[in-house]
Amino acid sequence: MSPKSIIFQTSSFPIASETFIVSNIIASIEKGYDVVIMTKTKNKIGDSSQAELLCKYKLLEKTVVLKQPTKKYKRLLFGFFCMLHPIILFYFIKHCWQNGTWKFNLLYKLHHYLPYRKADVFHVHFAVAADELPVLKQMGFLKSKLLVTFHGYDAFFRDNFEQELLKNRYSLLFQFADRITVNTPFLLNKVLALGCLLSKLAIVPVGVNLEFFSPKNYPKQIISGQELQLVSVGRVVDLKGHEYGIRAVKLLVHSGYSVFYTIIGEGVLLEKLKLLVKNLQLESYVAFFGKGSQEEIREVYENSHIFLMTSIMDATGREEAQGIVTAEAQSMGLPIVGFESGGVPFTISERTGILVAQKDIVSLANNIEKLIKNNKKYVQMSNDARIWVTENFDISNMINSYYSGII
Known part of the structure; x- marks a missing residue:
């Protein structure tokens, strides 16, 4: 046959x-x-x-x-x-x-x-x-x-x-x-x-x-005094809202936290965002990775703690329909902290992520801070993230x- x-x-x-x-x-x-x-x-x-x-x-x-x-x-x-x-x-x-x-x-x-x-x-x-x-x-x-x-x-x-x-x-x-x-x-x-x-x-x-996006160290944990690794993946366009992730990092740095934010993707706003990083004096805290292969993206996930899902409603009114990156990140044991936009709420559970109002960088930074201070909760979210994706996004x-x- x-x-x-x-x-x-x-x-x-x-x-x-x-x-x-x-x-x-x-x-x-x-x-x-x-x-x-x-x-x-x-x-x-x-x-x-x-x-x-x-x-x-x-x-x-x-x-x-x-x-x-x-x-x-x-x-x-x-x-x-x-x-x-x-x-x-x-x-x-x-x-x-x-x-x-x-x-x-x-x-x-x-x-x-x-x-x-x-x-x-x-x-x-x-x-x-x-x-x-x-x-x-x-x-x-x-x-x-x-x-x-x-x-x-x-x-x-x-x-x-x-x-x-x-x-x-x-x-x-x-x-x-x-x-x-x-x-x-x-x-x-x-x-x-x-x-x-x-x-x-x-x-x-x-x-x-799930075999490709499989973490080596799982569940993850945040060790006291360790530099917190944040990551976002997506085209560098208005819809993806990377600007607000950068501004949230500024608040965390201002509060005395050791943070590093990696943005993977290319797009028309790249130079504008680089200028923003310079103006906010965040050159030592934010890196633009570029396009990145799937293998490279997986490696960044492996070495990160939290995925920032900063997608917003853009100037035309369009919002994220799903966002496959949240499933990839959770499959690697990364909890999600981001904005409530479009279909994004359907990609996480209350056990695996925290969503706040769009563009609310204060709430975004505050919830990252809560995970930094509560390693027990963080570890549980990391563990549940992998389970959630296995059950819903295989x-x-x-x-x-x-x-x-x-x-």
Whole structure:
């Protein structure tokens, strides 16, 4: 019996900040599924923070890109070549006849998807990457089950106008997708507001590889007089709120605590944050690590005490949908101290983390201070953090939840 096949579709692959997609693909491979990755833009291996995994599982070799001739005469010739295939010709005429319009580029897409039209599942990461798949399902060309996973920005709208635009964009997708998943109840409500039926929706938290994110020293503890190691991981953009972590560190230093804060990530606000660190005279207390590979991030987690989850509502009104980094950090035995934002509260328990109002740096610093002073509580939180992730964010459970009943 041949293995079940999953076609992963995303707009661009690989991307450093989308480690969860690579993890999903690898976990599927390890479960015995036959995997193909489809994307519009195939990036270099250096664009990923998981180069070792990409090489080990030969993921770039499994990646297929939709290519169309750029010159007009070549497009015409290739189009006529596509029509020589009876299945392509049949569905092309059927679609054009039913819609009263002749779209020549549909031929290229039918040709592109032809070898995969009977795969068991098409799994789209980020709804905006679904593109023509609902149309291919509607016309009967695509025989596969269609699974779509929203991650956050693809369900974000600022006002009623943008909400209506997304409703129109996703109406066919919601109709022909077999299952739609979101990572938290917070995101579920966003997708419901766009017109998706609750009966098609499932909450599947993004999971982590518990074997990879496994601490050597566990549970952790804070030794009296030891420099407290804080860490945040995320793109250096407004949404991630790194500025408030830095300002909280300033309060701790001012109170006489020995603290060091490592920020892992790259982004447009990097120079602005470096200037802030300089102006606050925190050069000896804050370090910008850069992008960081998964191995390097794991090593920083291993040597840290507390994870600062400083995500906030940004200027556009967008908030964190889940935040996989909290699961990674807790898997490494790190308690979470952060802001109550978006889906973040669903990623921790009262035994594993403390959340305060967004941008409240005084409360953020005070709760870090409480853990410094109470090693017994800290050790218990560290122990519970690993247990919490094992029970709620195991990537094997995520894979089962994605595909159970449709594959």
